[in-house]
Amino acid sequence: MARPNEEVEALLREYADLIAITGGDAFKVRAYEKAARAIGGHPEDISRLDADGLRDIPNVGRSIAEKVVEYLRTGTVSVVEERRSRIPAGVRELVAIPTLGPKKALRLYEDLHISSVDELAAAIEADALHDLKGFGEKTQENILHGIALLRQAGGRIPLHLAMDAAEDIVAELSEVKGCRRCTYAGSLRRMKETIGDIDILVAAARSAPFMDALAALPSTAEVIAHGAKKRSVRTTKGVQVDLRVLPPVSWGAGLQYFTGSKAHNIRTRTIAVRQGLKLSEYGLFDVDSGTSVASRSEEDVYARLGLPWIPPTLREDRGEIDAALRGELPELVTERDIRGDLHTHTDLTDGLAPLETMVTAAAERGYAYYAVTDHAPNLYMQRMTDEKILAQRERVRALDGAHRGMRLLHGTELNIDPEGEVDWPDEFLAGFDLCVASLHSHFDLDRKAMTRRLVRACENPHVHVIGHPTTRLIGKRPEVDADWDEVFAACARTGTALEINSQPDRLDLCDEDILRARQYGAKFAVNTDAHSVLHLACLRFGVGTAQRGWLTPKDVVNTWPLSRLRRFLRKDGSV
């Protein structure tokens, strides 16, 4: 979503890279990186802020606020332009190569005038680096390897693939003799939508058996690093896995440390330092005496820092530390809170499983209610008709309550056309218990038209949920361009829920959009958009995303009892 916050975030990140490459102060680099993150994640549109308003954003001070104001006014920042003129854009691309940082990038540019990834690959092939200081044979090999990976994967993998791989590895290592604890940590535990690498932690007295077991797994393609305390491998699917084995007494500190995020850890370490303590993966230590004061559990570590345990999905330095200090951490929505799925398909349209199969599987998940929402006629390839959907309604009514008492809602997934209209006239729509409405085409309308389209859908009294609101596909298709502040406000005003679509290639809304929509008081529905029984289990990713958006059960309509949900579906403001 191209809004000023993201533009400025990208600009500040670029400036930070350029400072690093030209050998600037490392702390200055960090300051720009921190400010970039803060602005990118700021819920308010920064173009509506003046310099003082900008300085209220954490990690934005006088100098950066001035640069942002300059950018918003003129579209450029003179000092950034000045650095750009000294360092070609291609040199900055070099630091995206694993094992190649700003120092090596600058040497390549200054000594050999290499200013793109392609030029670097060619130079290595031509053996042009042979007497360049710091670029031995092994280093060149690593760079070539890194370039290949960069071109192949773009670096990150989808959450569900990482989860599958991690759960397999955890299961294997848990079987190794001497294993006291084993789990995954890192961005996977925080449920980020894409994962750079998988962090696995083991608590055991001896590390070697686990290091060897990891290297010996059939899924392991190559060993990248093999120290005594850390082992890194690459799987056959190209995912990097880092294994750390910790003494059992350090389990809590290790888990906290390797869960991150980096920004969250910097905050917790800073709190430790102020108390005369030092926090590492081995424990929380008194600086003077060197004695450990906490390490066995995450709860112990946080408690000794004066904090309650903070759920991993919140650990992004987006205000969770301050909320914890105030005792105001949200009671996050969990998978157990979800009473039903409000967006699912059957083989009447493009689902794989028949109605009865989906309903049975849903009942086995313990749901109190479940909505069947097959596609409406305007998604022409699905060939929906009035007769087919009415016949399905009869079958749904017949199954209502037949599985563990689970109540069934008959719904549909409508198509929002470019004008904001949906399939079927009002009187026909009134026959549904629930309507999801989604964008399925015309993704390239301009912002004004797209905003109007979505707002009109919200204003339709028969539309209860906006499905996968931005229609992004992670790594494939960007979010559609709309004034999301206006859309989110319309959702709150009209009592239309925003979907958090749990499909791992969607996760739409994403965490940052949720944080923004929440400011307007909008409600949400965490749905799977299941097209198969297996898809029902994707709910965990949607719930993880909702947690990353700080949502509580009261924000999520499908945690509510059916009676309350039905009042919400009346759209008359009675909830």
Added chain:
DNA sequence: GCCGTTTTCGGCCCGACTGTTTTCAGTCG
């Protein structure tokens, strides 16, 4: 460049691994 119960200067998280400059710089998380 940011920040402040260490408050306008001086610190900014900390440790691991790799390759090579053989005692440490660069990179990573």
